[in-house]
Amino acid sequence: MTCSLKLCRILFFLSFCLLFPFCVTDHLQAEERPNIIYVMADDMGYGDLGCYGQKIIKTPNIDQLAKQGMRFTNHYAGHTVCRPSRLVLLSGQHSGHTPISQNEQYYFPEGTTTVTTLLKQQGYATGGVGKWALGIPESTGVPSKQGFDFWFGYLDQGNAHNFYPEYLWSNEQEVSLPGNKVGPHKRVSISRETYSHDLLTREAFNFIRTHANQPFFLQAHYTIPHANNEGGRATGDGMEVPEYGEYADREWPQPEKGFAAMVTRLDRDLGRMVQLLKELKLERKTIIFFTSDNGPHQEGMHQVEFFNSNGPLKGYKRDLYEGGIRVPLIVKWPGKIKPDRTTDHISAFWDFLPTACELAGVEPPNNIDGISYLPTLLGQPQQKHDTMFWKYRGKVALRAGKWKAVQTGPNKPLELYNLETDIGEAHDLAAEHPELVARMKRQIAASQSND
Template sequence: MNFKYHFFTSKVMILGLVLSIGLASGKTKDHNSKQDKQTPNFIFIYADDLGYGDLGCYGNPTIKTPNLDQMASEGVKFTQFYVASPVCTPSRAALMTGCYPKRVGLHNGVLFPHSTTGLNPKELTLADLLKSEGYETACVGKWHLGHQEEFLPESNGFDYFFGIPFSNDMSKKEQAKMGWENYKYQLPLLCGSDTLELDPDQTQLCKRLTDEAISFINTNSKDAFFLYMAHPMPHIPLYASKDFQGKSARGAYGDAVEEIDWSVGQIITTLKQLGIENNTIVVFSSDNGPWLPYKTHGGSAGPLRGGKGTTWEGGMREPCIMWSPGNIPSGMVCNEISSTLDILPTFAHFANADVSDKIKLDGQDIYNLIMEQDYSFDSPRTFFYYSSKGTIEGVRKGPWKLKAVRDTLELFNVEEDISEKYNLAQKFPKRVCELNQLILSFDKKIEQEMRPVGKISEIENSRH
């Protein structure tokens, strides 16, 4: 049975609400018609396991990233930008939904080829929202929010998907290199839900994904579009094409990052050739911090403590660059707290889409924070929670971070002590109590408001 065109009532209802707002305000838009070009295109580029200290513009001395460095000099560089989880799947769920992973049921860790859950098709995603506003939408690269057809991008608001459904190490070929001879799964390269290849040549993956992204941009240059480009690297195993192999002073890891930088440059060049760079917002970030146990095959968190899988700053504070010559101020550094959670409501603002009171979000609209050149606006994000596998392990409020370390609570001023070296809990016990109460109250609240994760069994039952 082909379920490609199975629709879910609640998602359609939510989209209807969003569309009705547009109709009421005179913004009538048909998905098949040309979009009002006063609203910008969006490109969100996500690296995988890239650390805070892995780009030249964030202080890396050996990895050459001229295109990203130029983006930073011509746009806004964020220094306190957080992802909502220190591992893949929950982090990506938060980006797509504007919600903490626990709210959408994808908080327990990464999905594997044997997993039977995924992003619930009833959730309103960033792609759903923009598609309802007339945008063409594409996901190119790594998805990792469920590999069954019901959970893939084309069931979650994207018109087109080309890429891999989970991490690039989840294949028999790669696991055999690490001694797991009995690993039975292969890595599929998908177009939509169709398998094009099994275990594709990963040395060519970055270039193939870049070609697909550029093709999508060229095809839709006269319409509004949203491109989500999620690179599978520098997650291990590390690969680069012949043009980049052995070229970086940082070894195989640097080769992979430098090819990603090349890819970013190709996309920027394409926008300029088409004359749409002034009407396109490009954002670059990473899903979580570097995988430090892999040493030279892992990245660098720079001055930050910890890395992937931890709720120290190095696991969840990421590089973020926003670039758009016609929309975003040039050469600015934003030191305010912000997050991938904020992307959905902020893109909604740029696209003139109103989502207020229609869905429960944890993200904040940071439009004013981005656009105010002197940064007289404070971040609307008054606090941020650090969680791993659904357990809240810390909270950030202003300069203060309370961190649960085993059975104790530690307090850091992360603006003065970016490396989290100096525990101030004994000096400021009232601050510890205040922040701990925030953790306890929020955890209770989100438990009550959790929405169900997508489950194959429940979707199957709904069809009968």
């Protein structure tokens, strides 16, 4: 080969890399493929963590995760309520392309491709604890038929609103909790002995210990700090927790003591999980994601404003304003993610599937909306979304760069916000930018494949 031909090939390669920087992210070697732990709180707000501005509730262990890893400031849940948000996370498709876009009943069909089935095919041991919501017993949607080697927790999401249930599920085996008894409405606890969150944590830790010598994926979809709505109306306390701990003597309403204690209990168990990984010498081999399934709730007699749970954001659970869908995301991977980093990369739940696939060295499906944010985690050039979309009943929202369009009902006008200068969505600029509004209306229509 002549020197000139060699030079031409080198120049071509360099040009290719410059034109397509996103295809040159270093693929991890097989021995570098990490264990993946995805921890998700239930109804925790953008402002409920110290590292996101919380001043009262104590979250030292989660704050330490952020200190040792990367904190995302522009991360979005898959939805503004529970079931469709989980569906988006597992499928890699946003709610314009998923079969449901509200909390209606839905079971995964047999043979569904999810992040879990893809990781299982790649040789990962797959386990989960917490709230499932995508298949009741004897349906095709149960976790054991959707790629999970092991599952422990709730299957029907309605039962997950009680933290002292009479039973939980280990795969498809009902596990009785005889010390707990609920009333006729199935959500009001009459006797309380076993707190479900503590069992979920125990089983999560057991899964880690059992699979310490092989790659594993653990989905820990905890149910706190969700409210027990029925229990709250019946007993005056919709935030069930065994003790209020350091908040017991605060002169607060009872539900607020419970809410704070739930968040701090979850924080405690994240600290215990990290310590377990250290003991098993798995800390540097494991990437931990921590997030919430949607914005903060105002249920069970808890008030969003009491702890400023949505931080600087407008709205909360069931809204498509930022407070309903923008959530914390913290990712820690010692030795790979540089510590104490913050990113404003705009990402969402549907990006987790391709991110996990890239971590595991498996090709993601073509029919997804997600883009891997592993390049951001590793400090490499990152491909960005042109638009991001959500819908809930008659509401829709679309983000395109700094711009956010929100329609609060089918006959409502489209509102327009500049999130760079107005994170609280206080100033509707639609009248000032009619051409942008028209374009975003077209993008909203194009984002809904079945409408």
